[in-house]
Amino acid sequence: TAGGPGDGAASLAAAHESPMSLERPISNLFYQTRLRRPTLARGEGVYLWDSEGKRYLDGSSGAMVSNIGHSNPAVLDAMRRQMELSTFGYRLHFENEPAERLATRIAGRMPEGLDRVFFVSGGSEAVESALKLARQYAVARGQAERWKVISRFPSYHGSTLGALAVTGMSLMSAPFAPMLREMPKIPAPTCYLDRDGLSLEERGLRYALMLREEILRQGPETCLAFIMEPVGGASTGALVAPDGYYAAIRAICDEFGLLLICDEVMSGAGRTGRYLASEHWNLRPDIVALSKGFGAGYAPLGAMVADRTIAETVIDHGGFVHGHTYAGNPLACAAGLAVLEEIDRLGLIEAAERQGAVLKARLEGLMAHFPFIGDVRGKGLLLAFELVADRETMAPLPPALNAHLRLVDIAYDAGLIIYSRRTRGGRVGDHFMVCPPLIVTDAQIDEIMAQLTSALESFAIEAKLPAGGA
Ligand code: PLP
Numbered sequence: 001t002a003g004g005p006g007d008g009a010a011s012l013a014a015a016h017e018s019p020m021s022l023e024r025p026i027s028n029l030f031y032q033t034r035l036r037r038p039t040l041a042r043g044e045g046v047y048l049w050d051s052e053g054k055r056y057l058d059g060s061s062g063a064m065v066s067n068i069g070h071s072n073p074a075v076l077d078a079m080r081r082q083m084e085l086s087t088f089g090y091r092l093h094f095e096n097e098p099a100e101r102l103a104t105r106i107a108g109r110m111p112e113g114l115d116r117v118f119f120v121s122g123g124s125e126a127v128e129s130a131l132k133l134a135r136q137y138a139v140a141r142g143q144a145e146r147w148k149v150i151s152r153f154p155s156y157h158g159s160t161l162g163a164l165a166v167t168g169m170s171l172m173s174a175p176f177a178p179m180l181r182e183m184p185k186i187p188a189p190t191c192y193l194d195r196d197g198l199s200l201e202e203r204g205l206r207y208a209l210m211l212r213e214e215i216l217r218q219g220p221e222t223c224l225a226f227i228m229e230p231v232g233g234a235s236t237g238a239l240v241a242p243d244g245y246y247a248a249i250r251a252i253c254d255e256f257g258l259l260l261i262c263d264e265v266m267s268g269a270g271r272t273g274r275y276l277a278s279e280h281w282n283l284r285p286d287i288v289a290l291s292k293g294f295g296a297g298y299a300p301l302g303a304m305v306a307d308r309t310i311a312e313t314v315i316d317h318g319g320f321v322h323g324h325t326y327a328g329n330p331l332a333c334a335a336g337l338a339v340l341e342e343i344d345r346l347g348l349i350e351a352a353e354r355q356g357a358v359l360k361a362r363l364e365g366l367m368a369h370f371p372f373i374g375d376v377r378g379k380g381l382l383l384a385f386e387l388v389a390d391r392e393t394m395a396p397l398p399p400a401l402n403a404h405l406r407l408v409d410i411a412y413d414a415g416l417i418i419y420s421r422r423t424r425g426g427r428v429g430d431h432f433m434v435c436p437p438l439i440v441t442d443a444q445i446d447e448i449m450a451q452l453t454s455a456l457e458s459f460a461i462e463a464k465l466p467a468g469g470a
Contacts, residue, residue, distance in 0.1 A: 043070025046437050046444055048417070056412070059448050060419035060435050064233065064266045064382065067293035068342050069437040075298050078338035079331060087331040091323075098333035105340055106303060109275045111284045116311030118304045118320070119328035123265035123291035124158025126302035127227070130287045131162050132322045134225045134259045137310045140317035143257075146224040150214055150258070153185040154423045156235040157227060157263050157289075166227050169235055169423065184218055186210040188232065189241040192375050193394050193427050204242030212252045225259040225286075226252075230277040231379050233266040234421045237386055237431030238378030246281035259286040259310070265302070266382065269293030270343050270438060273353030273380030280379060286310060299335035300326070348438040355440050356380035362449050363434060370456050372397070372465045374429075381438055386431040396422075396429030397463075403430040407459045416451035 038050035046069055048056045061067060068075070082098060089096055099119060107115035118133075120126050131149055138146040151157065153168030164173050166183045173180060189207035191200050198206070215223050226249065232239030253260045262285035267277035271293055274280055278288075288305045295301030314320050326332070343349060356379065363376045363385050374388030387403050389395045397403045404420040407430075411418055419433040436448060460467035 045069045045071075046440055054415065056415050056417050057444065057447055057451065058417050058437065059411075059452075060417055060433050061293075061437050062297060062417075063292070063419060064271065064433060064435045065292045065295075066297040067269055067271055067438050068296045068339055068346070068348060069439045070297070072296075072298075072339075072342055074342055074345075075296075075335060075338040078341075079298065079335050082331050082334035085330070088326075088329050090325070091328050096328070096330040096333065098330045098337055099328040102333045102337045102340070105337065106290075106305060110288065110305050111276075111279075113308050114285070114288065114305050116306045116308055118306070119333065120291075120302040120304065120324055121300040121326050121332070122158075122302050123263075123289065124160040124163045125324055125327075126265060126289035126291050126304050127157045127163040127166070127261075127263055128160055129304040129322060130227070130261045130263075130289050130306075131166070131225070133304065133306055133310065133314060133320060134261065134287060136314045136317070136320060137259070138224055140313050143221075145221055146257075148184055148218055148223045149225045149227055149261075150184045150186060150211065150218070150223060151227045152188040154188055154235040154428060155185075155229060156233055157229075158265075167235075184214055186214050188236050188239060189245055190236065190239065190427055191242060192377065195393070200242045201244050204245035205248055207241065208245050208248035208252065211249060212255075215252070215256050215258065220256040223256060223258050225261050227261040227263055229263045229265075229267055230281070230283065231267040231272050231382050234419060234433055235423055236428055237384035237421070238382050238433065238435075239428075240377055240379055243281060246278070246283045250283055261285060261287045261289065263289045265289050265291045266293075267379075269296070269339075270349040270352055271380055271382045271435070272378075273349060273356055275349060277379065277382070294339070295332065295336055296339045298339060299332035301332040301336045343438075346439065351440075352380040352438045355438070355442075355445065356383060358442065359383060359434065359436075359440075359445050359448070362445065366449075366453065366456065369453075370460065370465075370467050372460070372467075373456075381435055381440070382433075383435060384431050384433045386429055388429060394429075397465075401463050403459070403463065404432070406462065407432065407455060410458050410462075411451060411455040414451050414455060416448060416455065418452070 041049045041051045046058055048058050103117040106117050149166050151166040155168040157163045157167045165180045168185045191203040194203050262278050264276050268290045286307045291302030367373045372387050373385050374391050374394050375386045378384055387397055389397050404422040408420045422430045
């Protein structure tokens with residue numbers, strides 16, 4: 001059968017042609033398993049090539065991961081050097097230098113007092129760790145009745161059962177409902193959809209007050225923490241709240257003694273033009289979750305960074321009863337350290353702010369030509385646009401159009417990768433993340449815009465939507 005060693009490109013091409021074929025082993029048991037994609041051959045900078053030599057511009061950095069671009073030579077060298085020394089030493093047996101150095105560097109990027117770092121291998125693990133540390137802190141302080149973690153709907157915090165319990169995305173959580181201890185949710189601040197005569201700031205505060213109402217409804221003594229993405233990820237399409245929202249959330253958490261967990265898995269590591277997106281609002285979280293751009297695709301790597309008092313209290317009460325075997329391994333940490341060094345050497349946080357402003361203005365410019373673009377939003381190079389049936393009412397496109405899949409496929413066939421979602425059950429419709437690596441040049445932004453414009457033209461024709469407005 002196909003798929004054995006040495007079968008090569010011919011069988012893979014055959015599998016791609018027949019989308020339902022299950023004749024080769026499947027390594028990607030995702031819900032879109034039957035979506036066959038070409039085989040990745042190599043990557044360099046903002047580009048990827050498949051095994052047939054076709055080139056793609058990685059306009060979403062994968063899933064907003066490859067922040068420093070593909071095959072960065074300095075990172076590869078650092079990884080090679082570390083591989084020659086050691087790739088694993090179990091954390092109960094050894095400390096390792098890359099992990100210690102990376103922890104020190106990361107602590108230096110955090111708000112004052114957030115300097116206890118716990119390495120993991122991905123975003124879901126970082127969120128799980130944050131939830132469990134928060135809980136152990138409450139127990140250690142004699143507040144065992146605090147266990148509810150309030151989050152937002154829509155939101156995405158990961159696929160493992162704990163992270164899923166705070167994720168506001170019914171597609172992901174519904175099958176597991178009996179196994180989950182579903183946590184309370186408040187609406188994400190989708191102020192751009194509201195037609196209520198209020199100013200944006202007033203709307204932002206209204207959404208923040210929903211946290212207060214929810215805490216009172218649940219009973220403040222039972223509430224442990226609030227978790228949010230400071231700039232939304234794919235669930236909301238780079239949702240940014242009005243400025244006042246952030247300080248109001250912090251004040252409400254403080255009023256009732258809830259910890260504030262910022263899930264910066266996607267928004268962190270420089271993507272929004274600050275190392276942490278929460279810095280835009282001087283928001284001080286108690287615990288931060290990092291991944292994606294932290295390992296930037298070079299190694300499975302994430303981190304939970306906690307306030308010193310929280311971590312030390314837990315350690316004083318017997319220690320953090322949580323851990324993953326691969327956590328903090330020297331190879332992943334050496335990659336993370338080199339990624340951080342490249343971010344600094346290449347000035348990529350400033351680049352995210354500068355190139356993000358350019359790209360955002362260009363995306364906004366598309367609205368004049370395509371009346372079905374309802375909104376462009378985001379910060380730095382965490383950007384998205386949303387398609388609608390009517391810009392006035394922001395009514396979504398009919399689901400039957402499958403815009404979130406069709407536009408992505410049209411662009412993909414033409415060699416541009418973007419990332420999309422339609423959030424069912426929420427109010428956010430078809431939205432598209434345009435989040436190239438932070439090394440993207442002006443010429444590459446031109447290339448993204450040319451390909452995206454032509455994909456939107458084709459989609460408009462196919463979906464019989466008007467295009468070509470003033
Ligand atoms: N949190 C956020 C904000 C994310 O965007 C993601 C992934 O998309 C996760 C957590 C989960 O990360 P991972 O897929 O690495 O487990």
